[in-house]
Amino acid sequence: MTVTAQREQELLASVPTGLLINGEWRDASSGKTFDVHDPATGKVLTSLQDATSEDALAALDAADAVQREWALSAPRDRAEILRRAFDLVTERAEDFALLMTLEMGKPLAEARGEVAYGAEFLRWFSEETVRHYGRYFTSPEGKNKMIVTHKPVGPSLLITPWNFPLAMATRKVAPAVAAGCTMVLKPAKLTPLTSQLFAQTMMEAGLPAGVLNVVSGTSASSISGPLMKDRRLRKVSFTGSTPVGVRLMKDAAENVLRTSMELGGNAPFLVFEDADLDAAVQGAMAAKMRNMGEACTAANRFLVHEAVAEEFTQKFADAMKALKPLRGTDPESTVGPIIDGGARDDVHALVTEAVDAGADVVTGGAPVEGDGYFYQPTVLKVSSGSPILGQEIFGPVAPVITFSSEEEAIELANASEYGLASYIYTRDVNKLFRVSEQIEFGLVGFNAGVISNASAPFGGVKQSGLGREGGAEGIEEYTTVQYIGIADP
Ligand code: NAD
Numbered sequence: 001m002t003v004t005a006q007r008e009q010e011l012l013a014s015v016p017t018g019l020l021i022n023g024e025w026r027d028a029s030s031g032k033t034f035d036v037h038d039p040a041t042g043k044v045l046t047s048l049q050d051a052t053s054e055d056a057l058a059a060l061d062a063a064d065a066v067q068r069e070w071a072l073s074a075p076r077d078r079a080e081i082l083r084r085a086f087d088l089v090t091e092r093a094e095d096f097a098l099l100m101t102l103e104m105g106k107p108l109a110e111a112r113g114e115v116a117y118g119a120e121f122l123r124w125f126s127e128e129t130v131r132h133y134g135r136y137f138t139s140p141e142g143k144n145k146m147i148v149t150h151k152p153v154g155p156s157l158l159i160t161p162w163n164f165p166l167a168m169a170t171r172k173v174a175p176a177v178a179a180g181c182t183m184v185l186k187p188a189k190l191t192p193l194t195s196q197l198f199a200q201t202m203m204e205a206g207l208p209a210g211v212l213n214v215v216s217g218t219s220a221s222s223i224s225g226p227l228m229k230d231r232r233l234r235k236v237s238f239t240g241s242t243p244v245g246v247r248l249m250k251d252a253a254e255n256v257l258r259t260s261m262e263l264g265g266n267a268p269f270l271v272f273e274d275a276d277l278d279a280a281v282q283g284a285m286a287a288k289m290r291n292m293g294e295a296c297t298a299a300n301r302f303l304v305h306e307a308v309a310e311e312f313t314q315k316f317a318d319a320m321k322a323l324k325p326l327r328g329t330d331p332e333s334t335v336g337p338i339i340d341g342g343a344r345d346d347v348h349a350l351v352t353e354a355v356d357a358g359a360d361v362v363t364g365g366a367p368v369e370g371d372g373y374f375y376q377p378t379v380l381k382v383s384s385g386s387p388i389l390g391q392e393i394f395g396p397v398a399p400v401i402t403f404s405s406e407e408e409a410i411e412l413a414n415a416s417e418y419g420l421a422s423y424i425y426t427r428d429v430n431k432l433f434r435v436s437e438q439i440e441f442g443l444v445g446f447n448a449g450v451i452s453n454a455s456a457p458f459g460g461v462k463q464s465g466l467g468r469e470g471g472a473e474g475i476e477e478y479t480t481v482q483y484i485g486i487a488d489p
Helices: 005-014 053-071 075-091 093-104 108-129 167-179 193-204 220-229 242-254 277-293 309-321 341-356 406-414 429-438
Strands: 019-021 024-026 033-037 044-049 135-138 145-152 156-159 183-186 212-214 235-239 258-262 267-271 299-305 360-363 378-381 397-403 421-425 443-446 479-486
Touching: 005 093, 019 053, 019 193, 044 193, 053 145, 053 183, 053 212, 053 220, 075 093, 075 108, 075 167, 075 193, 093 108, 093 193, 108 167, 156 167, 156 220, 167 183, 167 193, 167 235, 183 220, 193 212, 220 242, 235 242, 242 258, 267 277, 267 406, 277 299, 277 309, 277 397, 277 421, 299 309, 299 406, 309 360, 309 378, 309 397, 341 378, 341 397, 397 406, 406 429, 421 429, 429 443
Parallel strands: 156 183, 156 235, 183 212, 235 258, 267 299, 267 421, 299 397, 378 397, 421 443
Antiparallel strands: 019 024, 019 212, 033 044, 135 145, 145 479, 360 378
């Protein structure tokens, strides 16, 4: 069913437009607002208050004021808030999905998938909250008793990107709540509406005032800058590009802050000669085209054994050609727009550069004429050394390159400064273990194009970052360890 304009307007009107500080939605101290756009049409959806440095510090004041009390709250109470939030997000799944489609562009079916995935962090960490134990043991000398406990790290700055507006927020907020940290959340200026609605939902779920503060705004550095210097801040958790992450790590060093860094990716997708090719094409579509290729886990380099490269590439190109680039609210849409005009120009520049360097265009290769920032699903045949292999593409473009041996496949996979996601298609489980042992990636999909799951640790190595989100590891990012040594009685 097509979404009506009235439904869109009613939903947009229900989203809080202020800054959430100490449990209240406030206007920005400057009185300024900024517009949020629909990337499928380029039109303004709504305007939000534009946070300043002063507002950011007011948010930290609120977070700091309740940190001690929040740290002492009962784990069961925090668990129940998260569980209620899971229920509320799930009940309002259609609103969250439509809001993400409107501000980010992804087709509604995909946005529904993100709601399910994003909500799961709330449920997972509600369960983790009450099962996060310390240790009690006798010292090796047999004289003393020792206790090791976990405490919340303290007020945390959470900075999220625009590409998964709900999941990137829940993946940080849920473990921070579970651990007993207070927070200042700074969503990306291109897609802040989902975080606004999510924060409202957290308050409805019973989160005390001041625990979660949200400062949306256009000047990221004005918001984060004063917080990163403030001794009351204890942690920064960032998801976004590697250059911004590096800059934040430098700022974090000055203030000795704990950091979690989920940065860029350049995932290899390996197809061996014994792979089930139809399954590999299906997996390739998911790994490449989820979120229009605007994902840190997006397959960026298709490394295919030369014996099956022709067949794989043809089938893959046919599947890409069959996609329908339409506004995400259209039930026929199977691929949405790129987030904005500049990002689409960047994608096209990468394709043009690759073609100039000798790539063959199998399908696509150009922007889609008309409203919004759509780009044709594109498959390129490239050879080793093509400039596109060294870049995070962040768009619906798939370079395919062949290899002739397992060793060469491993070498090509590792020939990237990034190390987040990777994918391996083979029927041989021994090959899976051999290859995954030798490739430098935090995540490996085995005959699977999408493996993100709230119960599993997500994160990368090399320039893809530090730390893990989700899984049993996720809560550790927000805790610090205290050891109590007890004299022998
Ligand atoms: P970005 O680095 O431009 O922005 C991310 C966030 O940082 C936004 O909220 C932005 O406002 C803020 N920011 C920008 N400059 C800042 C500064 N100087 N100080 C403080 N904050 C600042 O990234 P993006 O374009 O929003 O997202 C795309 C990038 O994110 C890609 O590189 C992608 O791979 C990465 N990403 C990584 C993961 C992961 O889990 N590893 C997940 C999603 C996206």
